[in-house]
């Protein structure tokens with residue numbers, strides 16, 4: 001890779017929020033900080049999970065800048081942003097003529113990130129086939145470009161992020177189990193902002209400084225009533241939503257008007273929450289009814305197939321793994337051990 005290209009993937013730690021801002025003061029986030037310390041000098045893959053806007057990319061960048069790979073590139077690939085057909089060549093590169101339009105050899109991001117960190121965002125969106133090729137890289141450290149024969153060594157540390165429940169995706173057959181265990185060596189689950197509301201004042205201060213600098217305005221003070229309201233909102237969009245709120249406050253220069261808007265939001269939300277609470281029992285009843293119907297259907301299919309779970313899964317047009325998951329979910333026994341037509345509880 002040319003020196004220029006590699007330079008463009010360097011992270012300046014000054015562009016990241018300070019450590020105290022990133023991790024704040026709650027026990028859960030402090031534990032994540034300690035876990036990061038344990039893996040800084042290793043090459044272990046890291047899986048960062050958390051709702052959208054909780055700072056997964058910020059944490060991945062932080063980890064890279066503190067690791068012994070900090071002088072090498074940090075390369076990000078958003079698996080959801082690129083069509084599946086192009087993702088493989090983006091990641092592993094291609095050789096001339098490997099497909100229409102490939103008119104020259106091209107390195108992939110694994111090569112560009114050499115000796116550094118490869119950040120695979122939204123990993124849950126990666127196709128099954130490509131998951132297999134990524135598994136090969138993680139297992140053997142090697143890969144080939146599309147259309148190439150030469151085996152290349154990939155010397156990258158892989159950090160993955162996702163806002164879906166990967167464990168559940170494994171259970172429903174949407175994500176490879178073998179890859180899951182490879183990438184989930186060190187697991188960091190970031191808190192939602194509603195679970196770290198004590199950090200809101202410090203985060204506001206940081207965003208006020210950052211945005212004022214960006215918009216070339218003087219740094220405003222938030223009035224205490226507004227600050228109190230900010231702590232009442234649950235921030236479904238997490239830190240990104242708070243950051244946007246502060247940007248609007250700075251641009252409009254009127255945190256009181258925005259505070260009033262927030263107050264309405266909080267009140268509407270509270271009204272909604274109590275309505276949802278009332279609806280809760282109805283939802284629970286319909287969930288129960290679905291579960292009863294599902295277990296009856298599965299039980300019938302199991303009996304018809306003499307408790308052969310693979311055949312049953314085929315007949316029900318579901319993966320074997322999903323069937324086991326469903327059995328557990330609806331409380332049916334996992335296997336048949338009885339002699340007189342009754343399944344055992346084990």
Ligand SMILES: Nc1ncnc2c1ncn2[C@@H]1O[C@H](COP(=O)(O)OP(=O)(O)OP(=O)(O)O)[C@@H](O)[C@H]1O
Nearest residue numbers: 017021022051052053054055056057058163239240
């Ligand atoms: N701890 C933090 N301190 C300051 N700013 C933060 C922090 N975490 C996130 N941000 C800011 O919030 C925004 C969202 O962060 P980021 O992109 O890392 O979240 P994400 O979890 O990757 O979101 P998504 O799931 O949508 O990709 C960014 O603008 C980022 O700068």
Ligand SMILES: [Mg+2]
Nearest residue numbers: 056057121161
């Ligand atoms: Mg992200």
